[in-house]
Amino acid sequence: MNKIGFIGAGNVSKAIITGMAKNKFELDRIYINSKSNESKEKLSMDLMIKCAKNNVDLVKKCKYIFLAIKSQHYGKVLNEIKDVIEPDRHVLVSLAPGYSIEECRETTGIENLKVLRAMPNIPSLVGEGMTGIYYAPDVFTDVEKKEVEIIFNGFGEVQELDEEDHMDTLVSISASSPAYVYIMIEAMGDAGVLTGLPRKMSYKLAAQAVIGAAKMVKELDMHPGELKDSVCSPGGTTIEAVKVLEDRGFRSALIESMLACYNKVKELKR
Numbered sequence: 001m002n003k004i005g006f007i008g009a010g011n012v013s014k015a016i017i018t019g020m021a022k023n024k025f026e027l028d029r030i031y032i033n034s035k036s037n038e039s040k041e042k043l044s045m046d047l048m049i050k051c052a053k054n055n056v057d058l059v060k061k062c063k064y065i066f067l068a069i070k071s072q073h074y075g076k077v078l079n080e081i082k083d084v085i086e087p088d089r090h091v092l093v094s095l096a097p098g099y100s101i102e103e104c105r106e107t108t109g110i111e112n113l114k115v116l117r118a119m120p121n122i123p124s125l126v127g128e129g130m131t132g133i134y135y136a137p138d139v140f141t142d143v144e145k146k147e148v149e150i151i152f153n154g155f156g157e158v159q160e161l162d163e164e165d166h167m168d169t170l171v172s173i174s175a176s177s178p179a180y181v182y183i184m185i186e187a188m189g190d191a192g193v194l195t196g197l198p199r200k201m202s203y204k205l206a207a208q209a210v211i212g213a214a215k216m217v218k219e220l221d222m223h224p225g226e227l228k229d230s231v232c233s234p235g236g237t238t239i240e241a242v243k244v245l246e247d248r249g250f251r252s253a254l255i256e257s258m259l260a261c262y263n264k265v266k267e268l269k270r
């Protein structure tokens with residue numbers, strides 16, 4: 001299989017490659033480079049992956065190039081590597097929420113650049129990531145798409161999108177949403193402590209309840225409302241809790257916070 005290079009050795013590269021290690025993906029195919037030697041050498045030592053000398057060296061060595069850098073650094077890095085990109089060989093993976101396929105092509109001056117947008121999330125770190133992908137139309141071979149899927153399955157699940165604009169929604173629904181769930185688990189843990197449980201035990205109970213509930217939504221193909229109803233017996237304890245959640249606007253707080261996240265992505269793109 002072809003080699004994979006990561007430009008940037010920050011949170012996302014660390015999460016993705018750690019998840020791959022957990023899932024026994026062949027890490028000897030991976031190269032890394034970052035701005036400073038410290039970051040890449042640390043990640044290289046921790047995960048036993050190879051370092052490239054610089055961004056150009058990394059592109060020469062690898063076929064799949066992850067741009068795991070902030071969007072403000074895209075211009076500089078793409079300008080640096082554009083002369084060594086071979087349009088028939090290289091595949092660029094753009095991870096920055098606000099940087100479009102068109103912008104990647106304009107900056108490199110390569111009209112038929114093979115570039116895909118990808119939006120992973122932080123549970124990639126434990127091999128349970130969710131990545132949305134949008135391929136630039138009409139430039140990828142079936143073999144490349146298959147290889148891309150294998151790479152992303154190395155740290156979780158993949159969902160291909162039909163429209164590039166849907167990447168903006170993915171920021172709120174899968175890339176940022178672990179933060180909302182962490183707040184929920186923390187609050188559930190506090191409530192457990194309030195009613196007498198040790199804190200560590202409270203987090204374990206809350207986290208596994210969330211994992212199990214999410215698994216049921218994915219595996220049983222049932223509407224989440226139907227699953228919620230099945231937990232609420234008439235005059236029972238759960239419906240008391242649900243009533244308080246509805247009174248306090250739990251549902252609309254989630255919808256509005258995700259809308260705020262989505263609007264912020266749109267604002268960043270202007």
Ligand SMILES: NC(=O)c1ccc[n+]([C@@H]2O[C@H](COP(=O)([O-])OP(=O)(O)OC[C@H]3O[C@@H](n4cnc5c(N)ncnc54)[C@H](OP(=O)(O)O)[C@@H]3O)[C@@H](O)[C@H]2O)c1
Nearest residue numbers: 008009010011012034035036039068069070071073095096
């Ligand atoms: N965090 C998330 O959950 C998440 C989810 C989906 C997508 N994303 C996107 O993924 C991208 C990376 O995010 P992150 O959280 O990993 O960022 P980060 O932790 O800030 O890491 C950025 C990395 O870019 C490197 N870098 C900067 N300029 C460079 C250059 N000229 N050449 C090579 N490397 C350079 C930095 O090197 P040094 O370490 O040497 O400074 C650093 O290792 C962003 O566009 C972000 O929006 C993030």
